[in-house]
Amino acid sequence: MTLPPLDPQDWEQYRALAHRMVDESLDYLRDVRDRPTWTPMPPPVRERLTSEPLPRSGVGDVAVYEEFLADIRPYPNGNIHPRFWGWVMGTGTPQAAMEDFLASVMNPNVGGFEQSPVLVERQVIKWCAELMGFPDTAGGILVSGGTLANDLCLAVARQKGAGFDVRAEGLQGGHPTLLVYGSTETHGWLKKGCELLGLGAAAFRRVPVLDDFTVNVAEMEAMIVADRAAGHRPICIVGTAGTVQTGATDDLEALADLAARQQLWFHVDGAFGSMAALSPDTAAQVKGQERADSIAFDLHKWGYLPFDVACVLVRHDADLVETFSAQGAYLSSEKRGVMAQSGVFFADRGVELTRSFKALKVWMRLRAIGTDTLGQHIARNVAQAHRLAALVQAHPELELLAPAPLNIVNLRYTAPGLDDTALDALNREILISLQEDGVAVPSGTVIRSRFAIRVAIANHRSNDADFDALVEAVVQRGRSLTVVR
Ligand SMILES: Cc1ncc(COP(=O)(O)O)c(C=O)c1O
Secondary structure: OOOOOOOOOOHHHHHHHHHHHHHHHHHHHHOHHHOOOOOOOOHHHHHHHHHOOOOOOOOOHHHHHHHHHHHHOOOOOOOOOOOEEOOOOOOOOHHHHHHHHHHHHHOOOOOOOOOHHHHHHHHHHHHHHHHOOOOOOOEEEEEOOHHHHHHHHHHHHHHHHOOOOHHHHOOOOOOOOEEEEEEOOOOOHHHHHHHHOOOOHHHEEEEOEOOOOOEOHHHHHHHHHHHHHOOOEEEEEEEEEOOOOOOOEOOHHHHHHHHHHHOOEEEEEOOOHHHHHHOOOOHHHHOOHHHOOEEEEEOOOOOOOOOOOEEEEEOOHHHHHHHHOOOOHHHOOOOOOOOOOOOOOHHHHOOOOOOOOOHHHHHHHHHHHHHHHHHHHHHHHHHHHHHHHHHHHHOOOEEEOOOOOOOEEEEEEOOOOOOHHHHHHHHHHHHHHHHHOOOOEEEEEEEOOEEEEEEEOOOOOOOHHHHHHHHHHHHHHHHHHHHHO
């Protein structure tokens, strides 16, 4: 019996379709500004995407591509658009998308062994370590996102700080309670990480912040001392370079000093903020992160690369291996042949064995454009945030709800006679209508109990006119909704 082939039956016919895909994708990216930032999904599309029966037999390559064009491509969140500033996402570039394609064509498993992709990732890790000011002893690994990158670093901190063989015993041996310290502004990964690693959510000791949303270092130290006195075992302090809510960066120098004084692991969550090190205009904000024991940061946010790719850096590569190595006989290496190790067995530096070639797009983009160019775009986003914050402060109907030191601006529309509860509802409505009308996509949050329109800029396609348009649209909606009330 001849099976239907999985590879193209007719390569020339498939080549035509592949060329069409490339051409139409490039047009789609080139013309992104001409489309609304977001387009609500029509009910029939939603219906098709949610209730299509299991396809026992296929429709073919052309038909399924047409389905993609009709039902899938038009309805993303909009993060590639110049006026998308929701949460903290990135934009990606056409070049990096093509480089992802090249990686998929090679389709290597970058767990380890003798192959160029392993060396490419090792090179990328070395470059990242240099960018972050880490020493030659550093090791690292690329993973899917900031959450997982932070989790891996926390696992290393637990391994180094537990005071017993946590890999062998787990947390079941009647040991002291292990505790981790971070500010109340720490991203949700930390709670999840504590849960995942068996420390329990209560192990995350939430330290209050100062008026500028940075951690109160003195209070952190007092909590550590008190916890020790109570018989618990502090293992790690977490500083954030660029908090998710406001872009505040903890005093990383002070945290490094504290970690040294208290002999604790110092981890920096720099999901986007660590990348500020790439520009001389912004590097001072994250000074001190080079003293950390570990840093986790995304390349799919302020590296402007397509999802998903983030970097784990640990000051001593050996600590990463101590935490994660787990070679079975079936993974044994030899001196020669494919089973020889090119120097880094990445499966021993993380939780995954089979790993994709995320490193290729990082390597090719850094080689193609250089890190200085990347730094210039980061600095431009920061300048845009500062300009937007100034516009907000200068406008009598707008209010800045938090300092905007980096790339995040929290604002709201205000009108005389409306109390905070009414303003919360009004600003929610303004935000949703901005999105539904396709004008722009900021997201929302709550800052000191007040609803904020949150503009997080990790977008190389935005220009000043986009932010002017946002201000105008917020004010215009605010006015018309206030009249309606
Ligand atoms: C400060 C901070 N830490 C961690 C994360 C989680 O990163 P990811 O979404 O890549 O998992 C984010 C995401 O926005 C973040 O802003």
